Amino acid sequence: MLNKSVTDSIRQSYKTLQDQLPGFIPRRAQNYLVAEIAKSLAGEYSDSNRMIVAEAGTGIGKSLAYLLSAIPYAKLNNKKVVISTATVALQEQLAHKDLPFYRRISPLPFSFIIAKGRQRYCCSHKLSLLTESNNEDDKQVALFTEKPKKKELDLLKRMYKALAEGKWDGDIDSWPTTIPSSIWQSIVSDKYSCHNGLPMHRECPFQKAREHLDKADVVIANHSLVMADIDLGGGVVLSEPEQTIYIFDEAHHLPNVAREHSSAAASLKGSASWLESLNKSVSKFCNLADQKRVNRFQNSLHEHIQELIPTLNQLSKQFDPTLFNDDGVYRFEHGEIPNWLAEQSKELKEVSTKANQALAKISDLISERMKDGELAPRMAEPALAEIGFYLQRLENLAQVWFLMAKPNSDKGAPLARWLEKSQDRDGDTFINVSPLEVGWQLDQNLWSRAAGAVVVSATMRALNSYSFFCKQAGISEKPEDGVRFLSLASPFNYQENAQLVIPKLPMEPSAAGFTDLLIEELPFYLAEQSSSLVLFSSYWQMNKVAEGIEKIVKKHGWNLLIQGQESRQEILKKHKKLCEENKISILFGTGSFSEGLDLPGNLLTNLIITKIPFGVPTSPVEEAHSEYIESRGGNPFMQISVPEASKKLIQSVGRLLRKEEDSGRVVLLDRRVITKRYGKALLDALPPFKRLIE
Template identity: 45%
Template sequence: MLSDALKKTIRKIHQQVADNLTDYKPRKSQNYLVAEIAKTLSGEYHKSQRICVMEAGTGTGKSLAYCLGALPYALANKKKLIISTATVALQEQLIEQELPFFAKNSGLDFQFDLVKGRHRYACAQKLKASLIEEPEQLGFMPLLKSPLSEMEKKCLEQLVSAYTTSKWHGDRDAWADTIPDKVWNLVAGDKHSCQRQLAEHQHCPFHKARNRLAQMDVLVVNHSLLLADLDLGGGKILPEPSKSIYVIDEAHHLPKITRDFSSASATVKGTLEWLDKLAKFNQKLSNTISTQRAIGMNFKLADAITDTQKELKKARDILDGLDITYNEDDVYRFKNGELPELLTNLSKDLSDSSHLVSKHLNKMHEALVLDVNDGDVKPHKADPILAESGVYIQRIENLNKLWNNLTKGTSSSPHARWITQQNYKNHHDHLLADSPIEVGFYLKDKLWQECAGAVLCSATLTALGNFDHFAFESGLAGEEGVKFLKVPSPFDYPEQAQLLLPDIKCEPTDKNFTKRLIEAMPDFIKKEKANLVLFASYWQMKEVAQGLRTKGYNLLLQGESSREYLIKQHKKNIDKNKGSILFGTQSLSEGLDLPGKYLENLIITKIPFAVPTSPMEEAQTEHVQNKGGNPFLSITVPEASKKLVQSCGRLLRKEKDFGRIVILDRRLISKRYGKAMLDALPPFTRKIEY
């Protein structure tokens, strides 16, 4: 239960924060969120399962709400607060604005930091080693296929110089300019060679950053890092789930990111090639290890590599001989995820043999680490070998993950499985891929049942007005004690915006729809204002843009310049009272913030229905059909509804914003699902033409 003392503390903090916020206005919706978060985490709704899912519209102040509702409780109960986001932009906003403000004005004594993956930091030893004359000769870069250019060499020299003079502390994101991937891969930290137990690495940037974590009360991470920790069992990268309260911001991204994280893929012939290199490297690794045990380990690893190569050659022959028809993207998807019997039988053998490669390679790697710790092998000699073995360890782990996943049946846990045919000038290859269709059970087992509490929030968690779709995807459907909250935005939608559905006498399914868009668009663009026109496809956007440009329209077109440049130019046009027309696709329908005068006229050309063309989407459709469902109504329509809400959300960003939304898709009126989609939108003043 939430104690009276904690209630009093939260009220006091809220008042102090409010007193220091410019133009602060009390919001019932925000107060409600704060109270419900605190009640949920204190166990008022369920003793053990303390989870709330909240959809809060733009302008509600979600970040302040979860800081007020969760942080006082976490501090009082000696729990860590872990805030996970999907985008770098929100991480930066939390670290640079929201949390510093809250720390300064709340009166709470807490420390916070941003947690990033190891690969975002340089390794001090690799920086030191890169000082040799020819960086491409470094032993720890088996993946460097071509020499560094002069520009890349200069960049590397600048990194080393800045680090050695303490002007840069090894964080990739803190470097003023872009660091080419090729250069960064030379010096980036990795978990296999840059280990804390190695004396030469104890002061590497990553380990310095990790040393600070124990002192932190609030940790800001991204969803991928959160999943990486859960995959290791929890508590390996981040604090233990049982001692942590999680805020999952931008939670609508979590199911997809979880699915991507759980997927695996690998080529067949490409794998055979790097296994050949690993077989040669095996001897180099063995020769570096001081102990006599290296000889036995060397033989075991060699045998496991040979067995894996033998089985992979069988896989190559099976795939070459399959009587299948690839689609226009050179992809063939296995129906219901069921592999041919020969491939199914081979999967078990490849899972076993690749596991042995991983096991023996890890043992040799650990033996060399021990030698370095004992002083039997010099660090400068071991570092490049450890880094190279680390590359192979990661590759073999991924290979094992793929073939292990392919051994699993699909009846209880459905999987999408497919082959992509890769054709090159001199040879061809096959890429095998496996991805779970449903990931809710993974999140349920690894996170929801283990954590001390969780708050999931986003502006778009419902689809067609309810949480059913998200609850199923995230593993929260039917879970006892989970609190679902939908909190409206403080905006006065009827006063601030009009939703216009003009009768343009043509639907998107009509072959003349693009031509009709070119004809009708001038009637809805306000040349003197800020316009954003959203399309469901690049090709249609380009066609309409070409048609309007012949009529004299000046357009800013996504794809012709970087997103940053387009937005900057758009704002510059408005600041000069020129008016601006920005054309974009779905990637501009989320996370684009154009407040006030920077967006007053939003045009949405069609409902953003996803066409199930990827093997993953096709497998999802097939799975729903197999269960007797309608994939269009259970997947396509809810997803499109959510995206339409996100698109409409671009118009009003602040309480004083105003403008108009024009939707040129008559299916919102003519189709049965249209009414549900319209009802899911905010209550704008509607004008529907007939």
């Protein structure tokens, strides 16, 4: 049952909220969400499965709702709260707006902090090594994937100076310009060499960022970091799942993030190349360790590297070039690989695992000597940093071959396995493996262990059902399992403030002349509209239409802003300025503009969607998933494509009304919602716009 202390805290926060915000209007749906989250976490629906899945439409105020309910419950029950998002924008909103506001109205004091993964931070020791060395220094060359250029070294020196002077915190997101990937990979923090057990790393940005993590009551993370922690067993980076209330906002992204974390890829020639470099450095590393104890690990490592290199080089020649399609991809049907490759994968798994173990032992022996004072840190730490670089690569290589060698299960979906040929001169081959379904892993490693879970999004359902999401995310819909499902409609008055227009067009998007039709028809739906957003299915079509209507745009004095021509931030900045000056502004965008774009009031009154956002299964994983469904007698289009399109279409139309006083229209230039049998389900899943079907 819900503890009285928790309910008292929630009520007091809410009263303070009303007192501090003059003209505050209570939202019934928000209040209901607060109550249901609190009751779910308290075990009123299930003592063993304290979980709520809630779809809360735009305008309900779900962020404040889960803060009002989850934080008091966690504080009064000695639990931690981890809020996980899919986007940096929501992380920043929570850290700079929502949580500071809630802390002002909460009777319970609490602390919060943003947590980012290691990959977002530089290692200050690696950075110092690269800036203090010269171009020919072995340490420097080892840390770089390629020999550094002068401008790259200059950038590193500027970064080191800014870090040393306290003008930069070592976070890639806070550096004023984009840092090239090759540069960042040479200085990024890694779990092997950059840890606080080593004196020269205790002041590294990642370690500083983690200092207060264990003490914070609330941690703002992202889905990727939570998945990384769960993969490590949970409680390694974040708090133990058994002591944690997880809040997954933007939860519709979670299954894809989980799948990416369970995937692995490695190149053949590229791996052989860095193994050659490692082989040359083994003696150098071992000279720093206890000679009597390191000898057998040195021999083992040399032996396994010398077995891996020729095998990987030979393997790259064994794949028939005619197997690959025009994109340089060959996918193994049903995830089944030939027997010779299965046997080769088992051998490579064993050898790469043993090489990884031997190098890890050498690293441990060097660390041991340094801790015992037998080896100066200035000699040990550069070597440990370099070893860490190789350990990460060996670990990944072992994981690739572990997944390649893993037999397909009769119970679940097979692994997707495919090869990719690089398009450059060396023609390297990449081995790729990915699971198709990760729901069981999420259930086993997260949901069944968590002290409580709040799973929320504005677009969780597909075709008015949670089934598609629940299957992907491993959440049970069985009533006896006690998960609380809640669907809260947006408080906006769609009937009064918004209209959905479906014009009578002579052809559908699949027709060859549809792009030309868009060029002809689109100006009619842009005329007399001050702020428009047009969503396209592809960059090619968007640019083609932009080129086709260029003369009309100039003739009418319209301002056309096209995604890709400038940064998203710059485009939106110009759009807002034009709207403020009462000038006509038209945004052209693709799928990424259908989510996370906030244009309230007069910044958007005319939304045009050129076609239903069906995804074409072009990636090897999507193709493999479709193949698997077909093999079980299913229909991939109805089971994957239509539900995914439903979610994306809801996200797209969600760009129009952002506040209760907003108004406008949505124009859908795709008659298939009328002519096809799945169309009615897509329409009925949309908000209740006033409809005009021509």
